Amino acid sequence: MHLAYPAVLAALLFCVGLYGVLARRNAILVLMSVELMLNAVNLNLVAFDVAFRDVLRSGQSFALFIIALAAAEIGIGLAIVLMVYRNRGTSAVDRLRDLADTDAGGTGGAADAPDPQDAADAAADAAGESAAASKKAEATA
């Protein structure tokens, strides 16, 4: 078999996973796309190991290690996503903007005016935060 077949398939799978990581909103779907990218790497490792007849079987061994690492990663990732969901009430990655520089335009004011998109986002964030806070207060009361 030509090595080009598995190599091209791995490259395309990696790019599909890349699209998913960049385009998805739900954090669990982002994790799924990360799994796709890891699997593309695994396919590359196995194909090159078989093609070059490695005596140490390093490609396949490393593919096994990556599978175990991916299992650990998905466990920790899901725990983090569940914790975020419990604290914030959402698992959309573009709503978690607490560390974003939303008020940068107010201090400098030279280069970029605060565009309405950011302002709307900040307002939505504030609304979401107050909702989450009220939910938390409700839960604790």
Add this chain to the structure above:
Amino acid sequence: MTLAAETHGFLSPTGVEIVFLLTGLVTLGAAVITVTTRQLVHAALWLVVALGGLAVEYLLLTAEFVAWVQVLIYVGSVVVLLLFGLMLTRAPIGRSPDADSGNRWVALGVAGAAAVLLVTLVVDAFRTTWIDLDEPKGTTDLLGASVFRHWVLPFEALSVLLLAALVGAIVLSRKDGGSAEEVAGNPAGPVDAADDGGEG
């Protein structure tokens, strides 16, 4: 006379190549549906198809052990974990219109550019490399001897990492340490108990 057998042209594919190509198309299609569908649970189920297709590809590459590990761990446990995660975050069952974020077209551009670049590079680099699939190279026998002879130290380090991940997941997903019982038992002062128990 033996020139045709040595060059291995792309226009006369072998049976293994045809099966690999068809399985690869199914895998790629399932992966594309996984990242584009608007039904979140369907994304997890299409991921099963993609990962199972990859297991078949490993089998075609004579890497049996990796194929079965893929079926056991990915299809068996990772997808189940993802489904549990979807249920625990109350993902909508039907079509959710906001499954994709606003930078979808940027993501499409980045992924397309990466795909063109990688495919061009890979095809140009490995156009003539031929995989000899006559004898199996990934049986449990061979791979077990390799892992437990040459790769023992990474294997043991990986077990420590799995233990750390287990403990970390338990610590992260505990409900506010011991304060949940405290809140339930003592409703008079719930605010302090809820605030200081996060890290356990």
